[in-house]
Amino acid sequence: MSADALSLSSRIALQRHVAVEARSRGARLPMTALDDGTLVQQCLDGNTAAFDELVERHRRQVYQVCYRFVNNHEDASDLAQDAFLRAYRALHTFKGNSAFSTWLYRVAVNVCLNRVSEKRAATEPIDQREHQDVRGELPDRGVLRQEQAATVRAAIARLPKKQRATMILRVYHELPHEQIAAILGSSVGAVKANFFHALANLKKLLQEKTR
Amino acid sequence: MSQGVPLDAAAGPHLAGHELVDALDGTLDSRRLAHAASCHTCSEQVEEVRAIAGDVRAVEVPEPPAFFWNQLSARVRAAVAEEQRPGRWALAWRRWGRPALAIAAAVVIAGTIASLTGLWPSSSGTSAPPPAVALQTQDDPEPDEDVFAQIDSDEAWALVRTLAEDLDHDEIEGEGVSARPGVADHLASELSAAERIELARLLQEQLKSQSPDSAS
Numbered sequence: 001m002s003a004d005a006l007s008l009s010s011r012i013a014l015q016r017h018v019a020v021e022a023r024s025r026g027a028r029l030p031m032t033a034l035d036d037g038t039l040v041q042q043c044l045d046g047n048t049a050a051f052d053e054l055v056e057r058h059r060r061q062v063y064q065v066c067y068r069f070v071n072n073h074e075d076a077s078d079l080a081q082d083a084f085l086r087a088y089r090a091l092h093t094f095k096g097n098s099a100f101s102t103w104l105y106r107v108a109v110n111v112c113l114n115r116v117s118e119k120r121a122a123t124e125p126i127d128q129r130e131h132q133d134v135r136g137e138l139p140d141r142g143v144l145r146q147e148q149a150a151t152v153r154a155a156i157a158r159l160p161k162k163q164r165a166t167m168i169l170r171v172y173h174e175l176p177h178e179q180i181a182a183i184l185g186s187s188v189g190a191v192k193a194n195f196f197h198a199l200a201n202l203k204k205l206l207q208e209k210t211r
Numbered sequence: 212m213s214q215g216v217p218l219d220a221a222a223g224p225h226l227a228g229h230e231l232v233d234a235l236d237g238t239l240d241s242r243r244l245a246h247a248a249s250c251h252t253c254s255e256q257v258e259e260v261r262a263i264a265g266d267v268r269a270v271e272v273p274e275p276p277a278f279f280w281n282q283l284s285a286r287v288r289a290a291v292a293e294e295q296r297p298g299r300w301a302l303a304w305r306r307w308g309r310p311a312l313a314i315a316a317a318v319v320i321a322g323t324i325a326s327l328t329g330l331w332p333s334s335s336g337t338s339a340p341p342p343a344v345a346l347q348t349q350d351d352p353e354p355d356e357d358v359f360a361q362i363d364s365d366e367a368w369a370l371v372r373t374l375a376e377d378l379d380h381d382e383i384e385g386e387g388v389s390a391r392p393g394v395a396d397h398l399a400s401e402l403s404a405a406e407r408i409e410l411a412r413l414l415q416e417q418l419k420s421q422s423p424d425s426a427s
Contacts, residue, residue, distance in 0.1 A: 048291060055287050059280055067272045077275075077283060084287040088294060149270040156267065171267045189229065196228035199260045202267065 036100035043091055051091075055084055058101060061173065062108045068168040069112035071153050079115060083108035098182050105169070106183045113161050155205035162186075163198035170195055226253045231260050 031039065031053040042050035062083050067076035087107045094103050156164060162184065169180045170191075177191045184191065223246045226234060233239040234247055234257045247253040 048288075051291060052284065052288060055284050056280075059283050059287075063275070063283065064272050073273070073275060077279070077286075080283060081286050081290060085290045085294070088287075088291050145269075148266070152266055152270045167267065171264055172272075192229040192232045196232050196260075199231075199263050200228075202263050203259065206263070206266070 037096050040091060040094055040096075040100060043088075051088060054100070058104055059084075061101070062104065065105065065108050065168060065173065066112055068156075068172055069116055069164070071157065075115075079111055080108070083111045086111055102179055102182050105173075105175075105179075106185075109165050109169070109183055113165060116161065116164075151206065151209050152202075155202050155209065158205055159198055159201055163194045163201065166191055166194040167198040167202075225250065226256065231256055235260050235264060 031050060034042070034050075034053070036054065036057070039050040039054050043054070059080065063076055063080040066079035066083065067073070070076050070079060083104070087104055090107065094100065156167060159167065165184060166180055169175045169183060170177070175183070177188045177195075180191045181188045186194075223243070226239075226243065226247055230239055230243055234244070239247065247257055
């Protein structure tokens with residue numbers, strides 16, 4: 001019988017069996033086959049390659065959350081690097097009570113909130129947004145879309161810190177309220193209230209802009 | 212946007228803020244959903260928040276060039292290479308276990324810092340040893356990464372950090388204490404804010420007592 005003919009559950013069972021066998025014979029599984037918790041443990045045991053794998057898995061989400069706070073590539077990449085370094089330093093405090101990604105979001109959001117306190121977010125100048133794909137759009141529509149995006153970004157940048165973080169995590173990262181509460185260290189009720197107030201404030205800010 | 216409570220023609224109060232969020236998420240309970248459907252004010256508000264959330268969602272993060280991701284990994288790898296291996300610290304903290312012991316170790320290292328930076332004479336000298344330290348020893352809450360945010364803004368701790376950063380780590384090892392770069396922040400992650408302040412205060416006291424002004 002070929003491997004293709006095996007059902008999905010049989011293939012998963014087979015993979016598990018191979019992994020257990022390999023482990024029992026002292027063979028090392030490739031990093032990509034390990035879950036985040038195991039990688040954290042390996043990292044704490046001194047295997048820095050395990051941290052490389054964690055960075056590779058989570059770099060996009062960390063960069064994107066940073067970008068949402070600062071709205072420019074330079075600062076976002078600095079913040080992402082800082083977030084990973086902070087995570088590395090604090091790795092021994094990760095208890096595995098939540099998913100590693102939740103914990104990492106928490107580190108990244110704290111880094112961003114600290115930074116935005118020091119420095120008002122600068123919106124990327126229009127000529128630096130070369131990576132946006134506006135091919136196939138009429139020129140006017142592309143410019144209009146970029147202007148609208150800049151207006152919304154500027155309005156989000158004016159929100160109070162917690163509202164801003166809630167908005168970013170809820171709308172862009174589509175995290176459930178419970179996870180946002182864990183990241184921000186607040187209750188689900190507070191997250192919903194922050195989200196509502198963020199929407200209400202955005203409405204006012206966007207209306208001010210169009211007047 | 213109202214926060215709810217006043218009654219409309221339809222049964223029940225208007226949707227509160229959290230209910231508008233639930234309506235947006237599609238998790239509003241059926242009774243309140245029925246109200247929202249029959250209440251002009253509420254249905255208008257639900258549409259408003261939906262429209263704003265839609266405007267926000269439409270703003271994309273520009274995709275960085277493909278090479279950026281490997282570049283970011285390389286930058287993180289280089290920064291991490293500058294740090295000590297976390298395993299050493301994790302094992303050390305686990306070995307110390309109780310916060311009281313961690314605090315005692317913190318004081319030993321702070322003592323070494325002070326000794327090496329001349330805050331108080333080393334044990335080979337004739338002077339009295341560092342004063343006994345009365346620090347709180349109750350169990351601390353689990354340290355987490357928020358601690359680092361607190362440390363960043365902790366002015367009292369800045370002294371300990373500055374002293375630690377100025378240390379010659381080979382010299383410290385020679386004193387029989389394992390202290391690596393980042394020691395102050397690692398210590399701080401195990402101490403409460405009150406304990407950090409107390410440790411910083413002790414160092415400041417020693418600093419004052421060793422300063423030329425205090426000698427006169």
